Amino acid sequence: MSEPYDAKATLHHYLRAIRENLIWKLDGLSEREARLPRTATGNNFLGLLKHCLNVEAGYFGTTFGREFPTPGELVPDDAFDGDPQADWYARADETKDGLIDLYRRVGAFADETIETLPLDAPGRVPWWQPGRQDVTLHHVIVHVCVDLARHAGHADVMREQHDAAIGLGRDNRNVPEGYDWPAYVSKLSALADRFE
Numbered sequence: 381m382s383e384p385y386d387a388k389a390t391l392h393h394y395l396r397a398i399r400e401n402l403i404w405k406l407d408g409l410s411e412r413e414a415r416l417p418r419t420a421t422g423n424n425f426l427g428l429l430k431h432c433l434n435v436e437a438g439y440f441g442t443t444f445g446r447e448f449p450t451p452g453e454l455v456p457d458d459a460f461d462g463d464p465q466a467d468w469y470a471r472a473d474e475t476k477d478g479l480i481d482l483y484r485r486v487g488a489f490a491d492e493t494i495e496t497l498p499l500d501a502p503g504r505v506p507w508w509q510p511g512r513q514d515v516t517l518h519h520v521i522v523h524v525c526v527d528l529a530r531h532a533g534h535a536d537v538m539r540e541q542h543d544a545a546i547g548l549g550r551d552n553r554n555v556p557e558g559y560d561w562p563a564y565v566s567k568l569s570a571l572a573d574r575f576e
Contacts, residue, residue, distance in 0.1 A: 388518075395525050396491070398529050402429055414476045418542070424469060428468075428534055428535050429479055430467055432528050432531055433486045439490075439520050440520070443520055445503075448489055453482055499517050501517040503517065
């Protein structure tokens with residue numbers, strides 16, 4: 381007989397996996413490589429990580445009446461008054477290893493919220509529009525998983541462009557091994573060119 385389905389454990393498992401995959405995308409990158417803008421809007425690996433750790437700290441902290449133990453390490457709300465992108469890049473005094481460590485501590489803090497509260501625990505997201513601020517833990521876990529997965533996809537593409545390191549995770553690349561990627565790209569380009 382199979383174990384009963386545990387919705388909270390399942391959601392928590394996927395959140396942790398997304399978090400670890402975001403961190404994994406920084407493996408082997410120098411400080412410069414981790415900070416270097418990769419898109420026209422400045423997306424970079426450390427910025428994605430810093431944004432995501434602040435997202436988790438807020439949604440699994442403030443939303444449920446909890447404060448991260450060292451709030452001075454997070455981007456304060458008033459920082460966005462002067463720079464709406466304040467959580468999308470690492471400052472000169474922040475390091476790759478320091479932000480990874482902070483994300484791991486934020487992750488443990490978020491995990492405590494998830495482990496302590498039932499899925500139907502009420503919360504309030506003060507930065508959402510009035511009338512939509514009341515949530516449950518279930519709602520927040522799904523929301524954060526979707527948000528982080530979107531950014532993990534950004535990191536996937538940026539890392540592939542940087543050094544062709546692709547895959548779902550450290551232990552599960554989820555792509556064919558030994559595949560002739562240049563031939564595949566040529567095939568797709570030829571198909572696209574038929575529609576000029």
